[in-house]
Amino acid sequence: MSNLSYYTEEGLKRLKDELNELKTKGRADMARQIAEARDKGDLSENAEYDAAKDAQGLLELKISKLEAIVGNGRVIDETKLDTSKVAILSKVKIKNKKNGAVMTYMLVAEEEADLKASKISVKSPIGKGLLGKKLGETAMVEAPGGNIEFEIVDIAI
Numbered sequence: 652m653s654n655l656s657y658y659t660e661e662g663l664k665r666l667k668d669e670l671n672e673l674k675t676k677g678r679a680d681m682a683r684q685i686a687e688a689r690d691k692g693d694l695s696e697n698a699e700y701d702a703a704k705d706a707q708g709l710l711e712l713k714i715s716k717l718e719a720i721v722g723n724g725r726v727i728d729e730t731k732l733d734t735s736k737v738a739i740l741s742k743v744k745i746k747n748k749k750n751g752a753v754m755t756y757m758l759v760a761e762e763e764a765d766l767k768a769s770k771i772s773v774k775s776p777i778g779k780g781l782l783g784k785k786l787g788e789t790a791m792v793e794a795p796g797g798n799i800e801f802e803i804v805d806i807a808i
């Protein structure tokens with residue numbers, strides 16, 4: 652099974668920048684903290700040293716996960732997107748059939764999701780419900796408060 656994830660150029664660049672920051676500055680800061688703790692005496696009873704080593708382990712885990720995400724990340728060519736149905740990077744205008752509220756969301760990879768910027772994950776309940784739908788179709792979304800019906804009003808890039 653493929654773990655490929657698709658990103659905007661900006662989103663993948665942001666992930667690569669974060670990875671680079673953790674590998675350079677993050678590792679250097681961690682090494683400094685461990686050295687400072689080691690200088691404080693007996694390592695067998697040095698809680699600060701143990702905490703710094705644990706933090707180093709967590710940093711390396713985060714780096715490893717980000718390397719996997721970036722390694723499997725692909726930039727989508729927006730010029731080749733099909734606007735006849737909802738897909739990743741589609742800007743979808745939806746209307747809540749119950750209360751008439753109209754919202755516009757861009758469907759993005761999980762790591763790029765930002766509700767304040769109206770970017771929702773394709774793995775979110777709304778994202779899953781909208782994927783593959785065509786203009787005018789109704790998407791049934793399973794939400795914690797019950798099912799919600801959305802009409803697809805517009806699909807754009």
